[in-house]
Amino acid sequence: MHLRNTRFGYGLVAIVFHWTMALLIIGLFLFGKYMTGLDPLAPDTFALYQLHKSLGFLVLVLVVARLAWRLANPSPALPKTMPRIERLAAHLGHAGLYALMLAIPLSGWLMVSASPWGIPTVVFDVLPVPHLPVPAALGTKAEAENALKEVHELLANGLLLLVLLHVAAALKHHFLNRDDVLRRMIRTVPARRID
Ligand code: HEM
Ligand code: HEM
Known part of the structure; x- marks a missing residue:
């Protein structure tokens, strides 16, 4: 069992x-949709919003941390048999997933920073996080908060769409192409070299 990636497969850390992140992100998506449907004045709503922010x-x-680990490790090569267009789609898709994994929490952070309520963020009730400076171009605090809510929702919906395509691609590799692409994201030693 190896911790680091090789040119042929992912290591345990990756x-x-x-x-962990797939579970957390899908959970946060459902959590976000659920909590925004609640009565804002109901007793538990505030605590649920704070938990969403912490997660x-x-x-x-x-x-x-994951991006740093990725830069410090080789990226496993895609199967040589994959057409050029599919390789491009895989690289763009992964770049898009990383971009959204960064942009969604940042848009959430900016949204709560813009809120006229000025509710402090204390991650898991222990780590206080400062508010970000909100660009003046976004208008008043209430206007900025509303615009950023839209952005947060749009980005989260975009992520869901991209994840569905990503899962479909993983299943296509496994069941149609019958290669090791899905297997190598499940266990560290690939059954065979796939390049
Ligand atoms: C990957 C991380 C995250 C995901 C996937 C996510 C997802 C979502 C989703 C799906 C919603 C519901 C949007 C809607 O349909 O109206 C939502 C709402 C919200 N999120 Fe996040 N979120 C994430 C991170 C964050 C962070 C870091 C913060 C703040 C620090 C945050 C603050 C909020 C707030 C305040 C709302 C409620 C917005 C409203 O009242 O309409 N989120 N989130
Ligand atoms: C929120 C959910 C998910 C996110 C954000 C996500 C994100 C990513 C990212 C960024 C990579 C590229 C890793 C790298 O090379 O640095 C990746 C690879 C991969 N993902 Fe996901 N993923 C998610 C869910 C899933 C699910 C549910 C499946 C399975 C059905 C899956 C299957 C795979 C596979 C097989 C690879 C390896 C591709 C390769 O070998 O090049 N992912 N994922």
Whole structure:
């Protein structure tokens, strides 16, 4: 069992990052949709929003650590048999997933920073996080908050769409192409070299 990636497969660290974050992000998406449907004045709503913010910050920290790990490791090569257009789609898709994993929590952070309520963010009730400076071009605090809510929602919906395509691609590799692409994101030693 190796921790680091090789040119042929992912190491344990990349695999644990991938599945922990996949669960966390899909959970946060559903959580976000659920909590925005609640009565804002109901007793538990405030605490649920704070939990959503804390878990969102966890995603932000994890994605930065994950990108650093990715830069310090080789990226497993895609199967040589993959057409050029599919390779391009895979690279663009992964870049898009990383971009959204960064942009969604950042848009959430900016949104709560713009809020006229000025509610402090204390991650998991222990780590206070300062508000970000909100660009004046976004208008008054209320206007900026509303615009950023739209952005946060749009980006989260975009992520869902991209994840669905990503899952479809992974299943196509496994069941139609019958290669090791899905298997190598599940266990560290690929059954065979796929390049
Ligand atoms: C990957 C991380 C995150 C995901 C996937 C996510 C997802 C979502 C989703 C799907 C919604 C519901 C949007 C709607 O349909 O109206 C939402 C709402 C919200 N999110 Fe996040 N979020 C993330 C991170 C964050 C962070 C880091 C913060 C703040 C620090 C945050 C603050 C909020 C707030 C305040 C709302 C409620 C907006 C409203 O009242 O309409 N989110 N989020
Ligand atoms: C929120 C959910 C998810 C996100 C954000 C996500 C993100 C990513 C990213 C960024 C990569 C590229 C890793 C790298 O090379 O640095 C990746 C790879 C991969 N993902 Fe996901 N993923 C998610 C869910 C899933 C699910 C549910 C599946 C399975 C059905 C899956 C299957 C794979 C596979 C097989 C790879 C490896 C591709 C390769 O070998 O090049 N992912 N994922």
